[in-house]
Amino acid sequence: MIEPSRTPTQNAYERKFKEKMESYDPTPLIDLCEAILIDGELSTDEVYSLSEFLNATPECTLHWPGKQLATLLVEVWKDGEISLEELGQVAELLMDIHTHWHERIAEEGFEVPASLLPAAETEDTDTFELPKIDYQTTITSFTTGNYVYEIDLSAPSCTCDDWQTKRSELPKGHFGRCCKHIISLLKNVPFRGKVRHLIEAFALSGTTPHPEREWSPGTLDGNHVFVSSPAYEWSDILVQDSGNWTRYKYNIVESRWAYQKAPAQADLLLKILTDAYPQAASGKQ
Numbered sequence: 018m019i020e021p022s023r024t025p026t027q028n029a030y031e032r033k034f035k036e037k038m039e040s041y042d043p044t045p046l047i048d049l050c051e052a053i054l055i056d057g058e059l060s061t062d063e064v065y066s067l068s069e070f071l072n073a074t075p076e077c078t079l080h081w082p083g084k085q086l087a088t089l090l091v092e093v094w095k096d097g098e099i100s101l102e103e104l105g106q107v108a109e110l111l112m113d114i115h116t117h118w119h120e121r122i123a124e125e126g127f128e129v130p131a132s133l134l135p136a137a138e139t140e141d142t143d144t145f146e147l148p149k150i151d152y153q154t155t156i157t158s159f160t161t162g163n164y165v166y167e168i169d170l171s172a173p174s175c176t177c178d179d180w181q182t183k184r185s186e187l188p189k190g191h192f193g194r195c196c197k198h199i200i201s202l203l204k205n206v207p208f209r210g211k212v213r214h215l216i217e218a219f220a221l222s223g224t225t226p227h228p229e230r231e232w233s234p235g236t237l238d239g240n241h242v243f244v245s246s247p248a249y250e251w252s253d254i255l256v257q258d259s260g261n262w263t264r265y266k267y268n269i270v271e272s273r274w275a276y277q278k279a280p281a282q283a284d285l286l287l288k289i290l291t292d293a294y295p296q297a298a299s300g301k302q
Contacts, residue, residue, distance in 0.1 A: 041080045045163070046070065048120055048178070050082070050111050051197075055227055056249060058266060058275045059108040061099050067107075070096065084113040105276030112264075116223040144230050146190040147173060147203075156198050161273055166198050175197050184228050193228035200225060215281050219253045222262040227253065234295035243291045245292040251275075253299055254286055269297045 031236040049070055053063045068078075068090050077083030089110055096265040150170035157165050167176045172189045174180060187194050192215070197202065204220035207213070211234045218241070219225060226232070230245035230253060240257040247269045254265045266275035267290065282287060291298040 032123075043077070043078060043080065043082065045074070046077050046083055047114075048088075049112055051179075051225070054108075054111055054115060056251065058251070058268070059104045059111070062105070064093070064099055064104065064107055071261055085110060085114070088111070100278060105278060107277060112223075116286075118223060145192045145215055147192060147212070148193070149190065150206075154202070156202070168198055168202060170199070170202070173203075175199055179225070186230055187298075190270065192232060193226050193230065194221070195226055197225050214257075215243055218247065218257065218262045221260075222264050223256060224255075224264050235289035235293070237282060237289070242286065242289055244286075244293050246294050247297055252290055252294070254280075254290060256286065267297070 023133075024270045041127050049067065053067065055057060055094075065188075071083055071087055071090070074083075078087040089107060093099050094106060099107075110299075129166065154167050162258075168174070173194055174185070175196050175198050177196055177198055180194070184194045184196060192212075200213065200216060200219050203216050206216075215232060220259065227245065227248060229248040232243050232245055235242040235244060237256065242257070243255040245253040250268050250270045252267050252269060254267060256263050256265065263280070265280050265286070266277070267273070267287070272285065274280070285299075
């Protein structure tokens, strides 16, 4: 791995792009950040790709979140290499960006139509299969409003790129079919039981479910915990604490937490994971 052709800077293009600042659309950069976060641990290759994206679109470095990313990436590339600790720093910033972005999304209120309420009363199951809801709507892009996505909750489905490329082949009702737009709508539907908490976990943590992972519930000190089946060596763990949700990642092959940062009560969380998915203990997917 070599250093990107040039590290992002924040002042070289200020004059040239001053007039574009008010119309700047961060959607492509946000989408890239989300694509990077959906897998396991951040890799050097992914940081390289992120740096090259900022180099190719320097106007991003004049606005949130590109400005914040550029500042950190300039530092981590100074010696031409990125340590595991530095990867963790970049991942933390990506999660902060992700959370802030979805807090903005959460401010977009959606009125729950009466037609959604009967399906919400469906008994919940451990499989987290979504009930069929005969309801279609459109959602305007959460950024500049330049895009309109069509959502059908009967499967569910969405016309966004994330859903079309990663989720469309999943069985109907599979929780992994939920992109961020579907989550933003379902979070206001008063489902019963565990599926409501899982939707809330993704809505409040600013994350979306990996399409190839299944989910199992647990509890820790009276709080909800959700653990995922392994995919590409990694399992996701969502932990509730005082109304907030945090996502952790565990590598089942190397038996370690992402960036070597174990959460509080890591042993108990691992027990919940391995009880639900014994293959996580054996290092097999």
